Amino acid sequence: MDHIYLDHNATTPLHPQVLNAMMPYLTNQFGNGSSIHFYGRQVRSAIDKAREQVANLIGAQNPSEIVFTSGGTESDNHAIKGVALRQKNLLGNHIITTAVEHSAVLHTCEYLEKHGFEVTYLPVDRHGLISLNQFQETIQENTILTSIMYVNNEIGTIQSMTNICSIAQDRNITVHTDAVQAIGKIPVDVEDLGVNLLSLSAHKFYGPKGVGANYVRRRTRLDNFVHGGAQEQNRRAGTENIAAIVGMGEAAEIATRDLQKNSDGITKLTNRLRNGLKGKIEDICENGHSKYIDPGTLSISFKSVSGEMLLMRLDMEGICASSGSACASGSVEPSHVLAKLGLPPEVAQSTVRFSVGITNTEEQIDETIQKVTEIVAELRSTRNSSWV
Numbered sequence: 001m002d003h004i005y006l007d008h009n010a011t012t013p014l015h016p017q018v019l020n021a022m023m024p025y026l027t028n029q030f031g032n033g034s035s036i037h038f039y040g041r042q043v044r045s046a047i048d049k050a051r052e053q054v055a056n057l058i059g060a061q062n063p064s065e066i067v068f069t070s071g072g073t074e075s076d077n078h079a080i081k082g083v084a085l086r087q088k089n090l091l092g093n094h095i096i097t098t099a100v101e102h103s104a105v106l107h108t109c110e111y112l113e114k115h116g117f118e119v120t121y122l123p124v125d126r127h128g129l130i131s132l133n134q135f136q137e138t139i140q141e142n143t144i145l146t147s148i149m150y151v152n153n154e155i156g157t158i159q160s161m162t163n164i165c166s167i168a169q170d171r172n173i174t175v176h177t178d179a180v181q182a183i184g185k186i187p188v189d190v191e192d193l194g195v196n197l198l199s200l201s202a203h204k205f206y207g208p209k210g211v212g213a214n215y216v217r218r219r220t221r222l223d224n225f226v227h228g229g230a231q232e233q234n235r236r237a238g239t240e241n242i243a244a245i246v247g248m249g250e251a252a253e254i255a256t257r258d259l260q261k262n263s264d265g266i267t268k269l270t271n272r273l274r275n276g277l278k279g280k281i282e283d284i285c286e287n288g289h290s291k292y293i294d295p296g297t298l299s300i301s302f303k304s305v306s307g308e309m310l311l312m313r314l315d316m317e318g319i320c321a322s323s324g325s326a327c328a329s330g331s332v333e334p335s336h337v338l339a340k341l342g343l344p345p346e347v348a349q350s351t352v353r354f355s356v357g358i359t360n361t362e363e364q365i366d367e368t369i370q371k372v373t374e375i376v377a378e379l380r381s382t383r384n385s386s387w388v
């Protein structure tokens with residue numbers, strides 16, 4: 001069976017050009033970047049090139065502002081804990097984030113709360129936007145950091161990052177954004193935005209898993225997160241994962257080059273899916289913002305349908321999407337994001353996230369529309385869904 005992959009927000013397939021770029025560093029070019037001999041120098045220059053490629057992708061002024069990490073989760077941890085620990089005794093202990101962040105940010109903030117920090121979790125509206133007025137009012141004398149995601153991974157809503165940055169900067173507050181779901185989908189320019197710190201993850205833009213980066217604007221005050229050797233300009237210790245870093249660099253270069261083309265193509269396919277489903281199925285609603293949304297994310301709630309059941313049936317038909325719920329200890333809990341949008345549990349549990357990517361085709365979208373339509377009709381007629 002040929003599978004249809006509509007879960008690009010979970011991860012993306014490796015671009016063939018990225019694999020090619022990585023291969024020498026998994027074979028002949030095996031040196032340690034800290035060695036001063038031939039083998040070391042070879043990989044050092046590959047890391048330098050990747051750093052430039054990533055800097056270029058996000059408009060960083062200087063490649064030295066890029067710190068390679070093990071992925072989005074580590075980048076978020078580094079940015080938030082790094083600023084919190086450095087600035088606590090200098091400036092204060094209050095952090096502002098949102099209630100709909102990825103767990104890499106939420107759980108980091110919860111951890112800091114246990115260690116003497118005060119955290120405000122901003123609420124969002126029905127489609128996931130924070131209120132800028134509320135953000136402004138939440139700022140206190142002791143606020144040191146705001147960490148607000150650029151694009152939400154479950155519903156695709158884009159926050160107004162430029163406004164968030166200008167409000168925060170007026171009050172001398174360090175700004176971090178988790179841009180893991182923004183990269184390769186919408187333009188991201190750290191100078192235009194004005195952020196101090198920005199997290200990226202390669203596997204969300206056709207690069208390898210287990211590698212990411214943090215943008216750290218010069219003069220940003222933050223502690224190191226991983227201690228040890230002097231790698232990454234003394235900011236992140238540990239022998240570099242050269243092949244992965246090279247892969248991330250290559251993926252960054254392709255994402256920079258193809259941004260407009262990819263975004264146009266994905267928007268077209270997502271609109272086809274959106275309009276197809278809305279045209280054929282009654283009683284469905286979309287959870288992402290109608291205007292501020294990334295090109296590929298479509299979170300839809302299907303009235304009187306179990307999202308889990310729909311996903312399982314789609315999987316049997318070779319269509320891979322994702323649920324708006326997370327299984328925890330045997331029970332299906334609605335996702336925190338959908339709950340914070342104010343969706344009643346039965347609506348949250350009827351939600352499926354489709355995330356479109358560059359390998360999808362119109363034929364795949366049409367087949368998905370047809371299969372979803374059939375399965376939803378069947379589930380509704382048999383009321384197979386136990387909780388709706």
Ligand SMILES: Cc1ncc(COP(=O)(O)O)c(C=O)c1O
Nearest residue numbers: 071072073102104153180181201
């Ligand atoms: C918004 C967001 N932040 C962080 C992460 C974590 O990234 P990684 O898988 O590279 O640790 C993800 C991954 O799903 C994400 O979607």
